[in-house]
Amino acid sequence: MQQAVSAPEPATTTLGIRQDFPILARTFNGHPLIYLDSAATSQKPNAVIDALADHLRNHNANVHRGVYPLAAESDAAYEGARKRVASFTGAEQLSTIFTKNVTEAINLVAYAWGRANVHAGDAVLITQMEHHANLVPWQVLCRERSAQLRYLEVDEHGQLSLEQLDSELARGDVRLVAFTHVSNVLGTINPVAAMTARIRAAGAVSVVDGAQAVPHMPVNVAALGADFYGWTGHKALGPTGVGVLHGRTELLDAMEPFLTGGDMIASVEAQSATWNELPWKFEAGTPPIAEAVGLGAAVDYLGAIGMDQVRAHELALAAYMHTRLAEIPGLQIMGPEDPEHRGGLASFTIDGMHPHDIAELAGRAGVCIRAGHHCAQPLMRALDLRATARASVGVYTEPWEIDALIDALIAGRAVFGT
Numbered sequence: 062m063q064q065a066v067s068a069p070e071p072a073t074t075t076l077g078i079r080q081d082f083p084i085l086a087r088t089f090n091g092h093p094l095i096y097l098d099s100a101a102t103s104q105k106p107n108a109v110i111d112a113l114a115d116h117l118r119n120h121n122a123n124v125h126r127g128v129y130p131l132a133a134e135s136d137a138a139y140e141g142a143r144k145r146v147a148s149f150t151g152a153e154q155l156s157t158i159f160t161k162n163v164t165e166a167i168n169l170v171a172y173a174w175g176r177a178n179v180h181a182g183d184a185v186l187i188t189q190m191e192h193h194a195n196l197v198p199w200q201v202l203c204r205e206r207s208a209q210l211r212y213l214e215v216d217e218h219g220q221l222s223l224e225q226l227d228s229e230l231a232r233g234d235v236r237l238v239a240f241t242h243v244s245n246v247l248g249t250i251n252p253v254a255a256m257t258a259r260i261r262a263a264g265a266v267s268v269v270d271g272a273q274a275v276p277h278m279p280v281n282v283a284a285l286g287a288d289f290y291g292w293t294g295h296k297a298l299g300p301t302g303v304g305v306l307h308g309r310t311e312l313l314d315a316m317e318p319f320l321t322g323g324d325m326i327a328s329v330e331a332q333s334a335t336w337n338e339l340p341w342k343f344e345a346g347t348p349p350i351a352e353a354v355g356l357g358a359a360v361d362y363l364g365a366i367g368m369d370q371v372r373a374h375e376l377a378l379a380a381y382m383h384t385r386l387a388e389i390p391g392l393q394i395m396g397p398e399d400p401e402h403r404g405g406l407a408s409f410t411i412d413g414m415h416p417h418d419i420a421e422l423a424g425r426a427g428v429c430i431r432a433g434h435h436c437a438q439p440l441m442r443a444l445d446l447r448a449t450a451r452a453s454v455g456v457y458t459e460p461w462e463i464d465a466l467i468d469a470l471i472a473g474r475a476v477f478g479t
């Protein structure tokens with residue numbers, strides 16, 4: 062990482078929406094809450110909190126089974142949320158499935174598609190930069206099926222190589238390729254459309270983990286060409302407990318259900334059952350109704366800002382954060398150097414300080430950053446690291462918060478005498 066030679070211009074980017082997020086009015090140790098852990102989970106605007114509370118307060122009933130007017134309201138709210146979420150990501154409603162989170166969305170594909178289509182001698186290809194959510198399900202599948210799990214490598218700039226993808230696909234045994242849209246550790250934005258086109262041409266299926274992309278940039282799943290694209294509501298200003306899987310309709314239609322029980326059936330006999338239509342075939346049991354309604358409000362909120370605006374804001378913040386972090390002696394930032402190739406997060410180490418100490422000392426100044434392996438242990442091993450500290454921005458982040466992070470890191474270094 063290069064050191065800055067002169068003080069950077071203070072960044073001025075702001076969406077002016079901090080006041081929409083009530084939690085950001087809190088103080089810790091007399092400091093305002095400076096929340097730089099949006100990659101772990103986002104904070105929630107009043108619009109989402111109110112939509113959730115309004116549903117529970119005024120419209121709560123189970124869905125798909127009541128004929129009385131209150132149940133019809135709840136149905137309309139839940140299916141209306143699906144419509145808004147699908148349109149937000151350029152997907153079809155019928156192939157937009159609500160799950161618990163992206164982890165469940167990926168497991169759905171690993172179980173319902175993987176068990177039927179991956180056999181002994183086949184290969185599943187993932188990348189070294191995957192979160193455990195997009196790694197362990199494929200490990201388990203491959204072990205069960207005597208299939209091979211292979212990895213695309215991350216280069217010294219934190220990027221994948223399309224040439225390596227081509228040569229892996231040319232081996233002819235790859236049935237499925239799973240990769241993240243944006244790395245939660247390196248920040249790398251992967252070239253999804255270029256990758257899915259190659260994967261499709263090789264006759265394999267693509268699974269994209271959009272957890273760190275959908276909240277931060279325009280995402281159109283149809284244009285990206287992924288066979289399956291999953292993301293998680295709580296990182297996208299929505300509540301916990303709701304995630305999304307978009308799938309290609311032909312694939313979803315051909316798949317057996319993942320979870321079975323109520324709501325996902327067409328009819329049940331003593332010894333057999335037939336399945337409901339899409340998307341309900343994949344939504345067994347009472348779904349996360351109020352949470353989906355909250356997510357509908359979240360995508361409306363993001364849509365009203367405009368995802369191009371969101372990306373432009375976060376790009377400016379990320380560039381500023383990168384420049385300011387580089388002022389700190391002994392600090393190394395992981396991942397691509399060009400902010401255009403990365404999302405709004407920076408994982409870093411500081412010589413002589415454990416990442417947990419960095420995060421702990423920052424926390425005393427009200428600055429929330431994450432430290433650890435970020436659920437990406439194979440990546441950490443490839444980087445020869447045990448942990449990093451990670452600062453990540455969101456729509457509500459303002460430049461003075463980056464300045465506060467830098468001040469806290471400088472003070473922290475002084476404590477350690479580094």
Ligand SMILES: Cc1ncc(COP(=O)(O)O)c(C=O)c1O
Nearest residue numbers: 162163164192194245270272293
């Ligand atoms: C890239 C990525 N994938 C998957 C996940 C898992 O998300 P969830 O726990 O909501 O399923 C995360 C969360 O940190 C993530 O950053």
